[in-house]
Amino acid sequence: MTVINPGGFPVERGKIHEFANSVLDDHPLYHDLSRAHAQGLPSVIAPLTFASAASFFADEGGMKLPEGVDLRFVLHGGQEFIFERPLFAGDLLTPQPGEMRTYEKAGHRGGMMRFIETETVYRDEAGEVVVRIRSTIIQTGGVVEA
Template identity: 50%
Template sequence: MADINPPGMPIERGKIHEFANSIGCDEPLYHDAEAAREAGLPGVVAPLTYTAATAFFQSSDAPHLSKKLGLDMRFVLHGGQEFFYERPVFAGETLTAEQGEIIESTKEGKRGGTMKIYDSFTNFKNQDGELVLRVKNTLIQTGGVVKE
């Protein structure tokens, strides 16, 4: 079966333009290659939230983090997501994901028992191997059914 998500996330000028329009942003650096060049940039800049789609461009043969950690999905919550940019993302690049560190901690809940908190970092490098972006995803597994 064909891999519908080949490794790498191509950063395409047209998709940046569409995304910027969808969020109502008319900043020329998101739309106009000439304006970007005049500003000393190598290409159109991707808005910061553009890279939220990176999860869809990770290889489909990579095990999902929940399986890797052995989580019981009945009790898992999305605890947050943070993006740490080394520099802007530009049209013409291809970002590739690499699983980074996973930090596990625990916290006592008030009604649901002990919570396990997993902070998972993914590093995104461009086609030249340069680190461009780190994404931190937080998953929380509660201790079970909430007690009344």
């Protein structure tokens, strides 16, 4: 197995601010701690797709890909986020890889396509599920002709 996103991910207030700015989202609950506290929240919250950043900053565990996956020919096929609660600055998320499903389909321009569906569950320090991220990647049979 090739490990793509191992380990724990600290959800940091500054990174939430930077991420929200990068997607041009000025919602005050992403930026203003006093506004978050006024709403009864423990800290600022993260935009929904911020959870995908966890897959790039971990040490162990996380999504694994089957041997033989050639990342040169991998396409993003889809992603789904299922939240149990918002992500807060100060959370420490730990990934738990779920089951993986693979199957193949004939492609029209790039030969066989291999689909790999994964689910990674991220838990907080109390062990509670915060978010499930389901991903589909597609490995083409080679260079796709236009």
